[in-house]
Amino acid sequence: MILKTNRKSLVEQVAEQIEQLIEQKHWKVGDKLPPEMELIEEFDVSRNTLREAVRALVHAGLLETKQGSGTIVRSTSALDAALKRHVKKSTMLETLEVRLALEKQAAQMAAERRTESDLIDLEVCINNCKEASAKKDLEQFISSDIQFHKTVVAASNNQLLIDLYENMTEVLFSFVQDFMTIEPLFPFEQGIHLELFKAIQKQNKESAAAYVENDMEVLKESIIKILKE
Amino acid sequence: MILKTNRKSLVEQVAEQIEQLIEQKHWKVGDKLPPEMELIEEFDVSRNTLREAVRALVHAGLLETKQGSGTIVRSTSALDAALKRHVKKSTMLETLEVRLALEKQAAQMAAERRTESDLIDLEVCINNCKEASAKKDLEQFISSDIQFHKTVVAASNNQLLIDLYENMTEVLFSFVQDFMTIEPLFPFEQGIHLELFKAIQKQNKESAAAYVENDMEVLKESIIKILKE
DNA sequence: CCAAAAAATTTGTAGGATGATTGGTACATC
DNA sequence: GATGTACCAATCATCCTACAAATTTTTTGG
Secondary structure, eight states: OOOOOOOOOHHHHHHHHHHHHHHTTSSOTTOBOOOHHHHHHHHTOOHHHHHHHHHHHHHHTSEEEETTTEEEEOOSOHHHHHHHHHHHTSOHHHHHHHHHHHHHHHHHHHHHHOOHHHHHHHHHHHHHHHHHHHTTOHHHHHHHHHHHHHHHHHTTOOHHHHHHHHHHHHHHHHHHTTTOOOGGGHHHHHHHHHHHHHHHHTTOHHHHHHHHHHHHHHHHHHHHHHHHO | OOOOOOOOOHHHHHHHHHHHHHHTTSSOTTOBOOOHHHHHHHHTOOHHHHHHHHHHHHHHTSEEEETTTEEEEOOSOHHHHHHHHHHHTSOHHHHHHHHHHHHHHHHHHHHHHOOHHHHHHHHHHHHHHHHHHHHTOHHHHHHHHHHHHHHHHHTTOOHHHHHHHHHHHHHHHHHHTTTOOOGGGHHHHHHHHHHHHHHHHTTOHHHHHHHHHHHHHHHHHHHHHHHHO
């Protein structure tokens, strides 16, 4: 067996350290990093080396540099940026289908594993939706609706699934939010919320999956209709 | 209205161009890029700028630089590297569950959309598996088995789904391949192949999904058993 | 106090110099 | 002829200095 030469380049070492500092919340999203000169001293590397490391993270979507101003943290995960770029090359329907796959699985797992605390979280979301619906506040309804679906996925307790789902949802809604009015979906979505909640509460896998599929089918139809216009 | 400064940094422009050249197969995977000095002339930028662009793509996993040798193309998609890094922080079971979600959905879509050509592809895979099984060639069986599953997903005709599935599968098998013997799964897997094929042939969504779920459940059990040892 | 000008700060780009690693060649040795 | 050694050339890695461009802060003049 040949051992891999484990010598990483200085640039990669620095990039890794910065990534870790971001992940460990030493620098949070929105924070400004110290200027290059300070980082050079801190990491004890040349300006070129530091800049290459920073540039790698900028390209990956974790950092953003502004000439004359500084470097700020944009995201804690490189997956976000990579997925977004990749998904941009896909169609909206493809994205929707993947999201369906993830949420269906998540709903089943949520039905199996949900805790009492998960149920409480879901109830909060449902109430927020009702409230928004009563006030006819479309914006709040949408955000509460997304929150409900995310909470279902969170109850699956699978972090990878949660991360992927979050991305699919984000991309999808940034696609449609500009020209979509979800008003006709108000009553329908509310019905789904309650039924899905009950299924998860009763730990009924099959019916949870069925409700998600139903929900997605309606969303799909509505998107197809919009696309035709 | 203030127009956003649309001026991308030189580095990003160069990185984008290189990315495009890779995507357009001008430089294929395994190819060696021209040395820095030539690229500097070609793009008409400084050494620093070019190096930062290349470094960004190296970090993204598209390129690999070897001191003294050159820079070669490693991959055509940044998603690969990002997913791999992210998935490494997840557990094997989490990955398996996501893979199940994707394949189940893919099998259903395959059942709906499969063409005659898809069926032929699947039959080829099944025959390869049979052949490997008869020869007791474990390596060939595994690769044929993976090929079968990939072909099912390919029949879904959803490129995003295909890309994600490919990654999940790759990571998963790089996890287990070292210490796993799939021999006891031989007959079981073959049964699944045939049943799943029939379901897709008959365009029976539900039963296709059921077979995939069944398959994954067995795989999961077998991985759990291995992990306990 | 306010607004314009100046200065300081910070990232962007350029170019050069030296070191380290790799791949290959020539040559001596056996 | 095979093998090992010394050397050389190509290439990337790192460091350095200098200046440009954009932004922020400070100073200044009214």
